[in-house]
Amino acid sequence: MDAVRWTRTGTGQGMLPGKLRLIDQTRLPGELVYIETDDRDEIVDAIKRLVVRGAPAIGCAAALGLTAVCQHSGAKSATAFLAEVREHAAVIGAARPTAVNLAWAVNRCVRKLEAGAGDEGRGERVEGKGTGAAAVAALKDALAREALAILDEDMALCRAIGENGVALFEGRKGVGVLTHCNAGALATSDFGTALAPIYAAQERGLAPRVFADETRPLLQGARLTAWELHRAGVDVTLICDNMAAQVMREGRVQMVIVGADRIAANGDTANKIGTYGVAILARHHGIPFYVAAPYSTIDSALAQGSQIPIEQRAADEIRHGFGRLTAPADCKVYNPAFDVTPAELIAGIITERGILRPPYPETIREFMARCGG
Amino acid sequence: MDAVRWTRTGTGQGMLPGKLRLIDQTRLPGELVYIETDDRDEIVDAIKRLVVRGAPAIGCAAALGLTAVCQHSGAKSATAFLAEVREHAAVIGAARPTAVNLAWAVNRCVRKLEAGAGDEGRGERVEGKGTGAAAVAALKDALAREALAILDEDMALCRAIGENGVALFEGRKGVGVLTHCNAGALATSDFGTALAPIYAAQERGLAPRVFADETRPLLQGARLTAWELHRAGVDVTLICDNMAAQVMREGRVQMVIVGADRIAANGDTANKIGTYGVAILARHHGIPFYVAAPYSTIDSALAQGSQIPIEQRAADEIRHGFGRLTAPADCKVYNPAFDVTPAELIAGIITERGILRPPYPETIREFMARCGG
Numbered sequence A, B: 001m002d003a004v005r006w007t008r009t010g011t012g013q014g015m016l017p018g019k020l021r022l023i024d025q026t027r028l029p030g031e032l033v034y035i036e037t038d039d040r041d042e043i044v045d046a047i048k049r050l051v052v053r054g055a056p057a058i059g060c061a062a063a064l065g066l067t068a069v070c071q072h073s074g075a076k077s078a079t080a081f082l083a084e085v086r087e088h089a090a091v092i093g094a095a096r097p098t099a100v101n102l103a104w105a106v107n108r109c110v111r112k113l114e115a116g117a118g119d120e121g122r123g124e125r126v127e128g129k130g131t132g133a134a135a136v137a138a139l140k141d142a143l144a145r146e147a148l149a150i151l152d153e154d155m156a157l158c159r160a161i162g163e164n165g166v167a168l169f170e171g172r173k174g175v176g177v178l179t180h181c182n183a184g185a186l187a188t189s190d191f192g193t194a195l196a197p198i199y200a201a202q203e204r205g206l207a208p209r210v211f212a213d214e215t216r217p218l219l220q221g222a223r224l225t226a227w228e229l230h231r232a233g234v235d236v237t238l239i240c241d242n243m244a245a246q247v248m249r250e251g252r253v254q255m256v257i258v259g260a261d262r263i264a265a266n267g268d269t270a271n272k273i274g275t276y277g278v279a280i281l282a283r284h285h286g287i288p289f290y291v292a293a294p295y296s297t298i299d300s301a302l303a304q305g306s307q308i309p310i311e312q313r314a315a316d317e318i319r320h321g322f323g324r325l326t327a328p329a330d331c332k333v334y335n336p337a338f339d340v341t342p343a344e345l346i347a348g349i350i351t352e353r354g355i356l357r358p359p360y361p362e363t364i365r366e367f368m369a370r371c372g373g
Helices: A040-048 A055-070 A078-093 A100-120 A132-169 A196-203 A220-231 A241-249 A275-284 A360-371 B040-048 B055-070 B078-093 B100-118 B132-169 B196-203 B220-231 B241-249 B275-284 B360-371
Strands: A004-008 A018-023 A034-037 A176-179 A209-213 A235-239 A255-258 A262-264 A269-272 A289-292 A338-341 A348-351 A354-356 B004-008 B018-023 B034-037 B176-179 B209-213 B235-239 B255-258 B262-264 B269-272 B289-292 B338-341 B348-351 B354-356
Touching (some): A004 A132, A034 A040, A040 A078, A055 A078, A055 A132, A078 A100, A078 A132, A100 A132, A132 A196, A209 A220, A220 A235, A269 A275, A275 A338, B040 B055, B055 B132, B132 B196, B132 B348, B176 B241, B209 B220, B235 B241, B241 B275
Parallel strands (some): A176 A255
Antiparallel strands (some): A348 A354, B004 B018, B269 B338
């Protein structure tokens, strides 16, 4: 799966020239269409329209997009080039206000260039490459390398989450796994987070059997999770959200794995609306409920989940979501985008550096200290 | 609200000739359209396609439908007519497998005719109306009267369920009630079952606040419950099924009331898929979970819920339900129409003759003995 990639458009040995390439996720599951672009407005529009979504994927797209735009700069000095990069970074970084990885990724690129250019006084000399055009060319290369590093790191951490999570399958074939929303390959640059252990199990021939909640109102489970697992040859069965309890009762599921948008210091986990209900159902049926997420999702500054603000979304996502009116047009709607699953319902948090187990206040504190986070 | 009615098409004083009239619930909430028919295939199709749905409404529709079809019989003797009635009853009664009221209603009609016809030896003489054509005409009238009796009884029992259920509101204003699917006026011939206590509370000025699960895949909660409550001026808020846990957690709900398709002798209750999950969530949050249903829904012959067959429905209800493809077209789907909520999760069963409380094997046995059922 290649939701976010860099495409070289030249014949030279370096990364440049090239373009940002995205799977247009607004066209799924009907059509698999790629968008290739080096145009800033198109990149901002793609992020706004959810052509690319999922925090890690947005971060990678923003960094590669910044590279694609800045390669065409006609700046004559490192200083002038840096000014242009900062301006493009500000615009791309503001494409969606709440996606923390978006600003994080473009800021990381800018800081890298500032550090490199700053070595030789006012940014006119760069890493021994001289001044003027040579310095600008060197900065363009450095930007491309940093953006690709962000992509490579994301791919590596997906793989690591998969490696750590696959231990839960303990060599058992045909384990039933229920997942909610999409924390898969389409939300990242590679294996996904919640789906990474499933892909890893599939690679090992363990043939996991996945039940994907369709995840109303925006149906990420139906449109994206079912699509990407099906395409990858994984045995996936789509269900409506309200069927999870019955599937559990029938013994079809031995494990739940979901992603996370934010994890508090005590282990409370914010994720797509419905996750909390799935966790209660899993507890009722004695099925372990796991969260899979990179350690960057843990926000040590938040003592507990009740401090996480819950975004309310538009009523028509529910009333008019399938291309036709499915409720009275003026009916009152409650549409929270996320919920918080309390730590006591979570059997483990699968990260790229291992599986965290309860009691979370302690294990998370130790883990963050070890990671320097 | 008039989901199921008999329309007289002649000018005489009796009920015949006439047609079964249904609100086409597949067209709601966009359009209020009625279907009038006396054609068996159309009636079976209407039941299958959920033009009419909800156990009591299906029972009424089946009995009135049987009447509408049989009125055109050219049988020359009571015996021949009864054979035709039995054949039509078998076909209509098999239109959907899980709804007990369907078979109950048509069988009640058949038994009534058999009892009447049987008085005079081999069914050739009927209630003093002589033989041949006169006997057949008398049986047609008897059939119409029995079907209308079923309709009238349903209307009376909806009111009685409302009266009994409203006691749970104890004069409190603004009580939050969560309901799933539609066991309202559209599921019956009048006030509904699960919604009857809500309508009764509304009539008493108690202004209940209802949260309606949209109820995927067919969205009866969004299309029907939200529509009929909104239309009746009840404060109703539509949510996706996966938001129920969050709504409970936020303290917005003090009670759950759902309908039932079939109740076993031990209290286990089959109802629309998702009901079981709601019951678990209610238990987790300490919220009482009630079933509202007429006593005819109790099937004493079934010792427990595991004996209730669960209908599986078409995959495209989930993949392609509302005018657009929302999942891969060839994706595997699991689509059970019902689930069974175990008796231990049910705080009470609101019937037209009072509220049954645990332990159900005992209270149901006494109740059925008292009702002669």
